[in-house]
Amino acid sequence: MPEDKNRFSPKIAAFCCFHSAYLAADSAGAMRKSYSDGVYIIRVPCAGKVEGLHILQAFEKGADGVLILACPQESCHYISGNIRAKKRVDYILRFLEEIGIEPERLKLFNLASNQAPRFVQVVNEMAERIKDLGPSPIKAGVIGR
């Protein structure tokens, strides 16, 4: 039985670079711009710190979606962290495909610290996408038995 779309509240782990997205999230707060409360921010010094393994672990622990939010292209605080993050996300997407997890559940976005509205848009769109997809198939498998 698919869950009712409106009742399903997706859990999203958002790895946020402390030099960009984390600060954007803070200013979204200062601007009182509301977004889905299922988004949990995990602070990282750089998107390049997020390992593929951490992304898989998030799914394994029950994330319905994972966001990697990195500095804008060409303007990574640590020069190449956002590029490394993108490549790892691409690698893990292939893994997700092999496991049978929809690729829409893992997204990387580049945004700057002053882009609070974009942060809100990105996380809300992600939450909507995940609502359409329903709960993670990893959880569904367990519930099914």
Next chain:
Amino acid sequence: MIIGERKSLEEIRKMIGGYKKVLVAGCGTCVTVCFAGGEKEVATLSSALRMAAKKEGHGLEISETTIERQCDMEFIEELREKVGQVEAVLSMGCGAGVQTIAETFSEIPVYPALNTKFIGRTEEQGVWTERCAACGDCILHVTGGICPIARCSKSLLNGPCGGSKDGKCEINPDVACAWQLIYDRLKALGQLDKLEEIIPIKDWSLSRDGGPRKLIREDVRL
């Protein structure tokens, strides 16, 4: 070093499909360096396998470990306790590693998670290329330090075939013609005369044609 590459998740899952408790064993030497079977790959593959099983409602318990070298018995011994608690071992070592585990633990099935590809070098971060075919009879001294056995698609010994074009091999324009490389290097070294020497027919009995090989050093033996 030995270069390996992970098999597809699907193939691995078929191998270990029936088991509920599996040990995923990594190797801390060659396959760590080529990103195929080090501690991180062990953790990543294990997580993926657990999820794939969970998705289909199977229970799969995985224990993870990475040892220094899977091709040495003393290190393999470190696995003994963990092996006792599982139904199968999935080795992320090279072919030698998988077999050392199999030979050490006769009672437990061992499966390879990697395809062992070749003996090669890191050309750049993330790019590995073949350099040695372990033919057992090295001729690098006459070929300018470039191996025609491993790097010529036909393993020719006395110059290129007709498929060498603009320094590239006919099998793939990304593959350099080994004989072009040999020529260029000998020319740079001023040793082109070496090419006038005919390299005799290779004794393949020193390679795989002679059956499985064995090396004994009495002086090193205890």
Next chain:
Amino acid sequence: MAEDTKIGVFLCDCGEVISRNIDLSGIKSNLEKISDVGHVTLSHYLCSQKEIELMGSEISEKGLNRVVIGGCSPQFCEVIFMEAMEKSGLNPYLLSIANIRDQCGWVHPGKTRATSKAARQIKMAISKARFLEPIKKETVSINRDVLIIGGGISGMEAAIELSELDHKVTLLEREKVLGGRLHQLYSLYPLELTPGALLAEKIEAINRRANIEVLTTAELLKIEGHPGNFVAKIQRDGSPITGNFGAIVVATGCDTQFPRERYGLELSDNIITQLQFERMLKSREEWDKIPQKIGFMLDISDEYSRISTISALRNGLAAKRRFGSEVYIFCKNLKLDAPGLEGLYREARDEGVIFFKFGDAMPTIAPAHGQINIQLEDLYLARELVTLSCDLLVVDEKIIPQRDFEILKSILNIDLDSNGFYQQANVHLYPVSSIRKGIFSAGSCRADLDFSDALADGRAAAQAVHQLSYSGKAWIEVQKLVVDADKCALCLTCIRSCPHHAIEVDHEKQAAKVIDLACQGCGICAAECPAKAIQHKGYTDNEIGAQLEFLEEAI
């Protein structure tokens, strides 16, 4: 978890800003039930002097060994809390902050939902806190002496500025005299000062200062050591010199290159570069005959070069004034994005310089009978093909770093950006810092800069050096990124992937080693390591894994 954790949780309602939307007292009573939470308080302004002191005494009295804060973003108060912890004898890195104000209370309307999220955020912080490890801080000495490579305008300016800030400076110049590109320029318009006068002024300032040593006909051969304590091997007139420096400023300037393939023609007597034109302006003798019509071509070699735009405006105006020639400037877009340029442009127009703007179709340039015919689609007026003939065409060039930049790049172990200039640590935030700590770049070797920007850049680099080394010492976080030598396979991945070149091989331990002063804490190495031999304290696998535990609960 090496020891028994005793966690102190300090909740702040930020002057009731947080408690308006989050039931902090409810959360507090739930937290008190957690076995290793030894203390929970709820305060109004945790960042106030009084509350901070109270926090400090709670830490020492109750023997707390981890601190968890539930309050505002770490970007605001983290440092204050760390200081308080340090004062009470607890390692300041044993701190974990739940950002329940900016990232919860302010963005999730509805007290029930916000409260449940905040409670979970605090639990995440507690889970992380259990795995936190202390980081030792140490002071290391930093040599205050500075090496400046390149005695052009930026290098000289940096030397003067640093000398005024009381740093001993060694100024390295490859040529026989200081000055670099200033020798080739005709005017610094709109500055009244001529290049020669400016150069004389700077050289005099340098000679006046005892703490600047000028080494001409000298080149850098090798750099050893680490930021703060570099050892430079220099060659001067063939003889070697060794010097110790805390920081290095690269100010080697730029070069120009005429891309004949872009133009589809060769330089000749009447097709010349900007620098050739400046030389002609300087020495009257080179003129056989004064050109009546001069064209300046822009945006063919490099569409984005500001130096080319400025040169064309400056030289066009000079030609107009000195010879009364007819001057045309052909461009795709003028780059007037610096103070004074708009004025320069208007002045040129007022003096009668004529501008032609072309679109994506490149103008055709055809030399014929001592004339150059330029045909282009005029986008301003007719929107049709117009043909103009000039006696002299001055072409734009590609601006590239000085010719031996490849050698210097490998000596200094720094990178180039996608335009071939020295890579800046961050274009917006740290323009004069290179990817390596202690190495800075200034002037036109790092970007397409005009002389006035190059001057300012020299001063900026001097200030950056001063900021790093003014006190002669620096704080480092000892082994924040810690390498497990047993696990390290020396695959070199970390060394290759470190954006700051802060990792080297420790031959004794046969493992990678992070140079603490050079490390900028991005953690990329830890994430790349295939052997999981590097852990980034504050973001270890355990700490990240612990935070992900919230996912296991139902929301």
